[in-house]
Amino acid sequence: MIKPEPLKKGDKIAIVSLSRGILGKSSCKHELDIGIKRLQEFGLEPVIMPNSLKDLKYLEEHPEERASDLKQAFMDTSIKGIITAIGGNDTYKLIPYLIEDEEFKEAVKNHPKIFTGFSDTTNNHLMLNRLGLSTFYGPCFLVDIAELDSEMLPYTQEYFEKFFKNEESFEISSSPIWYNDRESYGISEVGKPRIAHNETHGYETLNGNGIITGKLYGGCIESLYDAMTGATYSDEPLIYEKYQIFPSNEEWQEKILFLETSEERPTPDMLETMLLEFKNRGILSLVKGVIVGKPIDELYYEEYKNVYKSVFADLTTPVLYNVNFGHSVPRCILPYNAETTIDYDNKKILINEPIFNYSMQEKRHR
Numbered sequence: 001m002i003k004p005e006p007l008k009k010g011d012k013i014a015i016v017s018l019s020r021g022i023l024g025k026s027s028c029k030h031e032l033d034i035g036i037k038r039l040q041e042f043g044l045e046p047v048i049m050p051n052s053l054k055d056l057k058y059l060e061e062h063p064e065e066r067a068s069d070l071k072q073a074f075m076d077t078s079i080k081g082i083i084t085a086i087g088g089n090d091t092y093k094l095i096p097y098l099i100e101d102e103e104f105k106e107a108v109k110n111h112p113k114i115f116t117g118f119s120d121t122t123n124n125h126l127m128l129n130r131l132g133l134s135t136f137y138g139p140c141f142l143v144d145i146a147e148l149d150s151e152m153l154p155y156t157q158e159y160f161e162k163f164f165k166n167e168e169s170f171e172i173s174s175s176p177i178w179y180n181d182r183e184s185y186g187i188s189e190v191g192k193p194r195i196a197h198n199e200t201h202g203y204e205t206l207n208g209n210g211i212i213t214g215k216l217y218g219g220c221i222e223s224l225y226d227a228m229t230g231a232t233y234s235d236e237p238l239i240y241e242k243y244q245i246f247p248s249n250e251e252w253q254e255k256i257l258f259l260e261t262s263e264e265r266p267t268p269d270m271l272e273t274m275l276l277e278f279k280n281r282g283i284l285s286l287v288k289g290v291i292v293g294k295p296i297d298e299l300y301y302e303e304y305k306n307v308y309k310s311v312f313a314d315l316t317t318p319v320l321y322n323v324n325f326g327h328s329v330p331r332c333i334l335p336y337n338a339e340t341t342i343d344y345d346n347k348k349i350l351i352n353e354p355i356f357n358y359s360m361q362e363k364r365h366r
Contacts, residue, residue, distance in 0.1 A: 001134045001337045003357045004112040005080070007163045009043030013081040014073035015141050017052040017059060018066050019088025019120045023142065024053030030187045035146030042164075044081070049073055052085060063090070067097035070124070074107035080114065081163065086142045087119025087220075087262075092227065092236050095127050099243050108133050112357075114163055116140070116333065118326055119262060122219030123227065126245050129217070129336050134355070136163075137219060137258070137325060138333030148189045153179065155330035162333060166356045172323070172332050172349040174202045179329040180297050181263065194329065201301075201322050203347035206292075206308045208318025213341045213352075214288035216334050217247065218258035220326060222266065225274040228281070252286040256340055260293025260326030261304070268303040275311045284312065289342050290319045291349065293326035318344040 017023050039046045049069035073082045098104050108131050115135040125135045139160050155175040179194040226232045227240045278284050295301050325331050335355040342349050
């Protein structure tokens with residue numbers, strides 16, 4: 001896999017709207033301002049890509065413009081990182097514009113950059129992964145960098161700051177605190193802390209045991225299910241098949257699958273339907289292990305556990321539950337294709353390789 005270099009102070013970081021175009025809405029202006037200021041406090045120079053502030057309708061009707069922003073961000077050698085504004089539901093539409101573009105593919109290969117986001121951004125991650133780039137299922141601009149409280153949530157910031165480091169390894173630990181989703185992101189919420197709760201569960205092993213090592217791969221389960229079945233857009237599986245976005249059976253065998261549910265809070269029955277699609281395709285028996293994100297607001301916490309236990313009851317694949325990634329707050333970073341060891345007995349997750357390339361200066365000192 002191609003790895004980017006870590007960020008350093010003075011670097012430019014692009015903000016892209018690849019899915020739902022709400023970043024430019026007047027009702028989000030306070031979040032845009034907060035997010036830009038936070039990035040500047042990290043010593044970064046935010047770059048708003050040309051179409052990122054255009055309205056919902058325009059961006060919905062022009063996926064080629066969203067794709068153009070991502071291409072420009074990769075083509076610009078002065079930009080070292082890319083962060084998505086937020087998720088949505090149709091960013092798969094960018095795939096044909098980008099994966100058939102030789103200039104874009106060469107830029108990804110020759111100018112790799114940190115790329116981070118979650119939710120519908122799953123589609124962008126999987127496309128970039130197919131092109132050979134290691135990306136990060138992690139913070140996005142509006143709900144993480146632009147956190148409305150007086151500072152970023154400490155756990156989220158801890159993992160965002162790993163973009164400035166190149167550690168030999170690091171642990172993804174359970175956050176001692178989790179937070180409710182905000183009922184409103186309006187300007188009246190600026191400076192108000194989220195409702196916080198002590199973590200009472202920690203990681204939970206729902207199936208299997210032992211220690212496994214594999215490569216991280218996955219995303220939002222609704223996005224993955226849609227890509228497999230066309231449940232939302234009938235042409236989506238055709239695009240995935242045409243460009244061979246999903247791993248082959250051989251490739252699945254080296255993966256640790258990570259799955260999480262969205263803010264739409266699917267019912268337990270819907271979660272079971274989605275998991276059975278993975279199971280019927282043989283994926284759940286092929287992968288080395290599974291990690292599951294904490295349900296947002298802990299809604300359906302026990303019900304989801306029971307669904308996973310039921311679906312995996314006749315499989316040996318180990319499952320670790322209640323991990324802080326995806327839609328639940330706070331969130332860590334999960335580096336795609338990073339070699340990762342999971343101890344299902346002691347409930348530990350270790351990223352056991354550097355997630356960035358070393359710069360030439362670093363290499364000379366190793």
